[in-house]
Amino acid sequence: MHFSIPETDIQVDEKGLNFRSYSVHINGILHCRLRYRQFHSFHLELRREFGPLIPQFPPKKLFTLNETEIEERRLNLEKYLQLVSQDPRVSNSSTFNSLLVSAQQETRKENLENISIDIFLLNEQRININIQTVEQTDSVLSKVCSQLNVPEEFQSCFSLFLIRRDFDGDITIVRKLQDFESPYISQKALSTTSTLMGDKEDSGPLRIVLRKSCWDSSIDDSLLSETSTLNLLYIQTVAEIERGWIQATEDIKQQLALMQAKGAKRQYMEIARNLKFYGYIVFRPGLCDYPEPHSRATLALGRSCINMRLYTPSGEIKEVVFKVTRIRCWRIMTSGKPLLNPGAKLHSDQEAKLELSFEYLVAADKLEWITVVSPQSILMSLCLQAMVEELVRIRSGEKDPLKITKCNTKHNKRVQMESPVVDDGCKGPVDYTVRKLAEKFSVVNMKSASTAAENVLVENEVFIEMVDSNSLHSL
Known part of the structure; x- marks a missing residue:
């Protein structure tokens, strides 16, 4: 967070x-x-x-x-x-999240009521469930998954997202909903902001959408073996291929169309899993200072990589892949640079002109800061965090999808001064660490923190493991 x-x-x-x-x-x-x-x-x-x-x-x-x-x-x-x-034993606790939901309810002046709410799949299928206005995200997610017959051990592989579908067919992933908030209140609050993230005047409604949120491809093996989760992955994959987020040649598209007509979902998925950008989240275009300032960039995150398609001011088009295991640390900062839509009015509920900066190992002895300016910078950061957490758990030997995708904590209430009991899903007190800028990497060429939105950085535990094991050559 x-x-x-x-x-x-x-x-x-x-x-x-x-x-x-x-x-x-x-x-x-x-x-x-x-x-x-x-x-x-x-x-x-x-x-x-x-x-x-x-x-x-x-x-x-x-x-x-x-x-x-x-x-x-x-x-x-x-x-x-x-x-x-910082500590997931606290931030993942029911006490911490319940307090934040109560604060959200009070600020938004929402009464406690029983309501029905629509959750969508990417094929426009609507799932209607009954909830309370202040019900937290995990509870709403559980109800949706139960209605779709998703086994409990696979429910943490999916998340609820706020997604805006514009009238011209374009789609923007606005936000990943988390347990510190009420999906109903968050959707209602953000729907009142017509210029959210620099949206166009023809922006469509903001919907709550269920989609896969796990990153490691090995988890898909388990998901594809279960009928309900196979169906969810199939629906999402068909939609993303049709939208162009997953890239396929015309020949492959014809093969997939035949399988789709036959209802051969498993065979469809086996081919689709090998396509470019399967398992990625695709973001709206932003600005990047690599390889030269003011380069326009289309970003996609997945398979432990950041993929950038760069359009430089000099007219070059380049595709660059940054491996997550080469990212030493990253942070969110406010930026003085203009967004792609500089004429858009900003709402008081938004952080304007956000940038994601990450320190990348471009060579064995060279670290370089790379910056992306995008309204979706925080969503990018959350995706990076989730990727790193999964990598840490998998490298520690974890194979259970529930424990790979979610850090579970249990608190020993009998002795209040004891630390909470951390199960095997956490593999220690923290999965990634957050440090003040002044406390870490003081010898590295750090960018000025004078414009930092949150005077913190996120340190990549996977990068540190690789460096400590002298395996830079394998990155």
Whole structure:
């Protein structure tokens, strides 16, 4: 999760008294507005359950804060949230996520009600389920999967995404829904933003869509052996081939069309799995500073790679593949560069002009920073995190799809000061580490952090393993 508190605001309570709120953005979107005392209550709840795992809370001041002190408190609260969310034993806990959902509900002023909600597949199939307005993502996902007869051990291989289908047929993956939020509230909040991510005026509705979210190809072997998950992968693959996200020659398309007509789903998938960009997420075009500044880039992430199709200002077209195992670290930052649609109005719920920067091992003794400017930068970062986590678990010998795709934690409530019990799905206290910029890689040519959206970077555990084992030559 990417936490930031970019701003504060003066609001009025039910008694007509002014108070200061802090705007908490998660993964680039306004999630909630909290008062200092609400942050403190949040801290006390976490401290009761996790004890010393929770960092110190920014202290209360005796007197009214001046502007300098307000800014200091904003930064300290932002740092506190970033530190708390580092450890998956905390950030994956029901307590942590329930508190964030409650804060989202209060900020959006949503009442607790029983409703029905539509979840879509990529072929436009609609699944209607009954939920509560504040029901968390994992619960909604479980209900959808159960209705589709997906076995419990495979449910973590799928996720709910907010996807916008424009009237011209274009599709944008806007956001991966996570357990700290209510899908209903998030969809409703973001649907009111007509210019989300620089959207065109003819943008269509924002839908909640079920799609595969695991990355390692070995997991597909298990998914294809089960009828319900084979059907889901087949539906997604057909849609992505038709859309051009998965590339196929005309001959292959004809073969696939024959198999589709016969209903030979398994045979269809065996051919499709070998096609270019199968298992990838394709992103909208962005800007890149590689191989030269202001290069237009179409990105796709999958198979432990970042694939870029680059259109340079000098007129060259290049395709470059960056292996995840060569990425030393990455971070999300705000950018002073314009987006592709500079005339688009920005909404207060959005982080504008985001960029993803990653430090890449271009040669055995050379690291280079590469930057992509895209409204989908945070989604890219979450995809990289998920890829690395899967690689770590697979390299540790894990074969169970449930444990490869999801870190499960169980807390020992009998002894409050003990650390939570971590099962084999986590393989240790953290699957990837988040560090303040000043604490790590000080000898590396770091970019200035003065514009950092969240003064943190994500360190790639897989890269460190490779370096430590002196196996750079095999990257």
